[in-house]
Amino acid sequence: MSARDADRSAAALATLTGDLYMAPDLDTLLEQTLRFVSVALTCDCAAIVLWPGHGVSRWRVAGSDSRATRAGYIRYEHGEGMKTVRSRPVMVGDTAVEVSTELGLHSVMSSVIRARHHDIGVLDVYARERSAFRQADQALAGALATHIAIAISTVTTAETLIRAIDAHTAIGQAVGILMERFDIGSDQALVLLRRHSQDHNVKLRTVAADLVSAQRHSTRSSHRAAQLPG
Structure with a gap:
């Protein structure tokens, strides 16, 4: 890698990482990353494929x-692409026949996204030209995959924490509603919520959120009715 390429890679990473670690959610993170990759690397398009588990809820x-x-769906929906890319951290080669024929993308560079000692996905960079990627591109793609993994771990952990806080808040509010409605204690109210959850096979946080939502709707309706002219 030349000094110019090294400088380009360092500047590119500095720009990206600042944005990635500020991303509010996973969708925004992926969008920002792909926009950046399409400009920073010599490519025509790029994709990030994430596999379920380790903070990622779905494929x-x-x-x-x-x-x-x-191209991502063609390469990975049957699992064959996963086995191939996991064999090396960064792999450069020709695309599958389907991708080349259907989409006109003849070169692919795949970088494994690895977080907490687990492969959670892959960054694929595509080009119409054959043998399009240089050593500098490989180095930058590998470094990008590392930062993407860290950012994904950060975002998914934050999203999980926010969901837990929201669920805890909703349950507390639902308990308060039942206490007031039936003049019972907090323990009895929680028992009622859990019983309803079990009887209807619905998660406790969903039962609580539905009750809180219904209460808010009822309160707004009553408020509007009180404001109607007599």
Whole structure:
């Protein structure tokens, strides 16, 4: 890698990481990353594929455009692509026949996204030209994948914490509603919530959120009725 390429990589990473670690959610993080990758690397489009587990709730493909998204599904929906990319941290080669024929993307550079000692996905960079990627591109793609992994771990941990706080708040509010409605203690109110959750096979936080939402709707309706002219 030349000094110019090294400077380019360092500047690119500095720009990206500042934005990534400020991303409010996973969707925003993926969008920002792909927008950046499409400019920083010599490519025509890019995709990030995430596999379920380790903070990621579902299998998903995010592409910089429709071609990249489609290529991601072609490569990974049957699991064969996963086995291939996991064999090396950064792999450069020709695309699968389907991707080359259907989408006109002939080169791919795949970088494994690894967080907390687990492979959670892959960054795929595509080009129409064959043998399009240089050593400098490989180095930058590998470094990007590392920062993406850290950012994903940070965002998914924060999202999990926020959901837990929201659930705890909703349950507390629901307990308060039942205490007032039935003139009972907090323990009895919580028992009622849990019983309803078990009887209807619905998560406790969902039962609580539904009760709070219904109470708010009822309060707003009563307030509007009180303001109607007699």
